[in-house]
Amino acid sequence: MLSGVSIVCFAVSYAVALGLEVSRLLFRSGVRGAAMLAFAGAGLVAHSIFLYHRVVSTPGSPLSSQQDWFLIAAWVLVVTYLYLVYYHSKSPFGLFILPLVLGLIAAAAFFADAEPYARGPASRIWGMIHGASILAGAVAVLIGFVTGLMYLSQARRLKHKLPPVRGFNLPSLEWLQKANARAVVLSVLMLGVGVLSGGILNRITADPNAAPLPWTDPVVISTMLMFAWLVVASGITLAYRPARAGHKVAYLTLASFVFLVIALGASLMFDTEHGNPRTGEEKPAVEETVDLSPSAISTGGGRA
């Protein structure tokens, strides 16, 4: 019965919830809030069932493939959305978060590779740490992007002295700025763990006879670029307090999003060794080593 749930089921539920969010701008309704929660909640249940089914039917799940990675990132975003809607029911978080959710699901359905990553017992734990931390970092960047957009939109309205738009009651600038700054810190920490664990993964699973995942791999380069950007930007904000305030932190998160898109795009578009079994063509493998790297973006996964 569980296998009857498809990606379309929860994507449609989220799309309806997004439609209801858009309708906030058009008319008032006493039941819309409950309907939005019901559709998003139903989508999340279907989404969870789908992932559960993947876990029980696919060795190495969760995070066993590029597709899983995108779907779990979408799942985490939906949970975040429901949490925010519960506490800020009047704010249109869905207008910003649900398109990202649908984008991740679309990437999972149409672009991402559903073939499982190569895996092996030695690197299993590091692979999980690597994949989960990169995923958490990426979701933090997405949340930062959302709060950054909301900040700039709210600041623009206030600067131009415009009255609030019906159905578009954004949180206060102070709240958005705090959320933004926290998202930056979380993304740096999580990506840091992801990069480090990726490096370790590349070492411990290294077949002495196999070539390691090269640092010039597009996924590695793009992820390192994003991480470097976040480290530099966070360093500046720590050293120079005004950089943590107002528009600057919002622009910082928007730029981080661009780096994230580049990193995700690299994993989908370019020919990458990341996540592939690395048996070593020049030197025959002594033992089976497997890349457990569950993420589509990493620095040092992909050892076999």
Added chain:
Amino acid sequence: MNVQVVGCSHHDTPISVREKLAFSPEQTLEALDQLRRVFRHVEVVLLSTCNRVEVYIAAAGGELPSGEQIAEFFARFHGLEMEELLPYLYQHAAVDAVNHLFVVSCSLDSMVIGEDQILSQVKQAYQAATDQDTTGPLTHTMFQAALHVARRVAAETGIHTHRVSVPSVAVADFAKQIFESFEEKRTLVIGAGEMAEETLRYLQDEGAHDITVVNRSPQRAVELAERWRGRARDWEELNQAVTDADLVISTTGAGEPVVTLETFREIESNRRQRPLFILDLAVPRDFEPAIADRSDVYLYSVDDLQSACASNRAARDKELPSAMGIVRQESARFMADLHHRATGPVIEQLRRGWEKPKQEELARLLNKLSDLDDRSQEEIRRSFDRLVNKLLHPPLESLRDEARDGIPHSLLDALSRLFKLRD
């Protein structure tokens, strides 16, 4: 079943009269107690705010006190002459009374339409009457329906979201959109204009308590600071006070800006780009308009806010017909329910009258068919129940339809005679 309201409001009654008629919370309890003793068998709720004094009276049966009797009670309670009150009192009965309560609860009859204080005042009035045991089934139903209607209007219209006074717009539509909380924010008041006081009241309601006053007259600054539980600073410290502040309300009578762009650049360099909300209520303006272009500065003048007020007023006026539509719809539904409830005893008798022969026939049949198993017996019982319900359905539906326009006395009488329900 009778319902009526007698009272006066800001529409036709001057404040001098409303002041005399107003009931303090203690007086309200005393008045409810007296009303219960004077008018036995009626349910009473007394609503007294600065804009209205109203007595809601209901009785399941029997006569309600007249408007004159209520006026006499008001006059006696407050030691006034009847002639002073009578010209201002209004009286609504039945559906008009219910409609009036709904309109009041939804803040559609308030001085500032859409203000949300009235709903809590209605709740308090209802609670006080319940505590004094002067409410009953009718007033319970009426006031709970009023709260429901107010919630519905709030959810389905934007009547409460559109503020129309400059201070309320400044705080709700702008300051609260910048700051999440005002508890740790520093508010600076420059000058001593009246509107600053009103704005401060809104800010204090939101939790602002760190208030600094700067005035050219140090003595006046100290007086204001004491009144607002803040502290005073010298006029010479104005720049430092702006540097420290998160919110500035400026209302001086100065002929030229007290903070120029040049001065603000110096202030800005020490603020470390913290957001600054400036409400410039002075005419001519106290802050040079170019300051508004600085980063993280949100500067609003009276004109800016008045245009926001005007657009809010227009938006609110657009919502008014739909809010009134909801009230009318709910009033009609409430009255229909109330009338339908009056048919309850006849319906009950009718059901009982049909139940008895049903049970007798059922017993006789089951007695004859004693070899039936339990399942078949149960099926026969259900079939009899369905038959009675189907036979009762048309008269009950007719009663419900007739109850929409009032208690259907003639139909009730006809049913009673047809089915000999008097016994």
